[in-house]
Amino acid sequence: MAFVVVLSWSRRIFLRFYLNQRMDNFLRGHVAAFTQWNALPRILLYDNLKSAVLERQGDTIRFHPTLLELSAHYRFEPRPCAPYRGNEKGRVERAIRYIRDNFFAGRQWTDLDVLNAEAKLWCETTASERRCPEDPDMSVAEAFEQERPALIGLPDNPFPTHERVEARIGKTPYVRFDLNDYSVPHTAVRRGATVTATLKTVAVLQDGLEIARHQRTFGKGEQIENPEHVAALIERKRQARHHRGQDRLAKAAPSSVAFLSKAIERGHRLGSTITELENLLDQYHASELEAALAEVLDHDAAHPQSVQQVLERRRETRNEPPPLAMPLTRHEQLRQLSMRPASLAGYAHFTDTSADKEEQNDDNS
Incomplete structure (x- = not known):
């Protein structure tokens, strides 16, 4: 998933890639953009994606509650685009076309970290050095410096974006998270646990104390073990x-x-x-x-x-x-199993043939 934010006047672009479109990555994209700019706009305009708008009936909007928590934390106003109004999101769509033609064309990368590092460098150089559409006499970087005073400052603490799930550790010392098994100490089995995860690490907690920490994997069916465990x-x-x-x-x-x-x-x-x-x-x-x-x-x-x-x-x-x-x-x-031996008395007549032979001889004579 490509997460893109475009400032309305300066056209400053933030670009970050994630492995999926889940809500936690949607939040991470916001926090990363605000942190990189050290500021944020007062109003954020959203397309009608499910991560932002859960339901819409006419002018009545039901935003995603987690998005509302994010907006309250950073003090910005979320607004949805009106349906069938392409002009309202034209700046973003033109920026996406610009990204596709000028960033992706002919580019190769080895993993997601390399791709994001190249995307950040591209945003700070090539994308910021282009002419500002609102004032062709300035570059996007120069326009952003003029736009900065109108932006909102960041709060003291960033919005928490780690994933948090409750789990149950069974008979084996592993906890399952995101289709993978992470080892825990054998003393933690048959109890509940809380799993918190970032894009890099997975931590397991019991009674508020961390009992295990692993490097996160995004595979499927993998078993990640700590040699000490x-x-x-x-x-x-x-x-x-x-x-x-x-x-x-x-x-x-x-x-x-x-x-x-x-x-x-x-x-x-x-x-x-x-x-x-x-x-x-x-x-x-x-x-x-x-x-x-x-x-x-x-x-x-x-x-x-x-x-x-x-x-x-x-x-x-x-x-x-x-x-x-x-x-x-x-x-x-x-x-400790014991088996009662079967009685062999019924087989005696198969072995005791002397009486039968005497009777047979008397009959023949």
């Missing part, structure tokens, strides 16, 4: 996995609590130690693991290999075969 989530999952493993070992082999404490004191990694003990628990019975842990602790050792050596020695003493590794799920609910 991802790292914190991975660490949280790792800790939760360790806690689940510790709880399981403590229930199956209570001596594992003291064993893990000693292992940490001696600098062993907690995660890998828990994983090795869980593997031993899967291969051997819980009572065997408890006995091996108790023996290792009596010898003041705290390494999974020591536990495995004790388990192997106890197995060989009983002349039992090596345990087969059975990969089991780590999901606790699936581990």
Whole structure:
């Protein structure tokens, strides 16, 4: 979308491009024009676009309420063009034709920022150096300097043009805004949030405090992540996995609590130690693991290999075969499932054939 403002007497042009025609960009164009000129006209004449005029019946006009807020903030009067009165907006239409012929013709650009930078330079040089239609003896820039005293000064604070929407963060640490997902800390899930956005950034707030800030993207279906959010989530999952493993070992082999404490004191990694003990628990019975842990602790050792050596020695003493590794799920609910074995009594007559053979021999004789 091209946002164009033309001053009525000097013909000074403001030109800015946006990706769409939404209300937030309509407001941004006003604020950018007023800021660049450091002033604004007392009356702004609008074509009958929906961003300005919601409804019109005869001379009765219903302006967009957000436009009225903007006009009240900057103290200008909005006026709509009369229908079918081309002369009322002729200055703007001639300026658009001038932009098309003198700015766009043969021009190439790589992105929107480059295009807007070139548009600003063109407005301040080529467009301002042309002759003023009201007084051909002056340039547009000279006419603008004479017109400036009749313009309104800017208020102390600009009108807020950032987008603001209420959102809900679900089970995953992402908040959706403008068809894209932005990461948030994992502690913010399952709660409401407020998303504020400019053309450059997207900020997420909870309870009035900013919890995340990202560079804005205008794609679709993209996932924008802060590496710190991802790292914190991975660490949280790792800790939760360790806690689940510790709880399981403590229930199956209570001596594992003291064993893990000693292992940490001696600098062993907690995660890998828990994983090795869980593997031993899967291969051997819980009572065997408890006995091996108790023996290792009596010898003041705290390494999974020591536990495995004790388990192997106890197995060989009983002349039992090596345990087969059975990969089991780590999901606790699936581990607790039990199935009642089906009765095989009904299949006995398929295997017990001796009585049938005797009866068959008697019949043949």
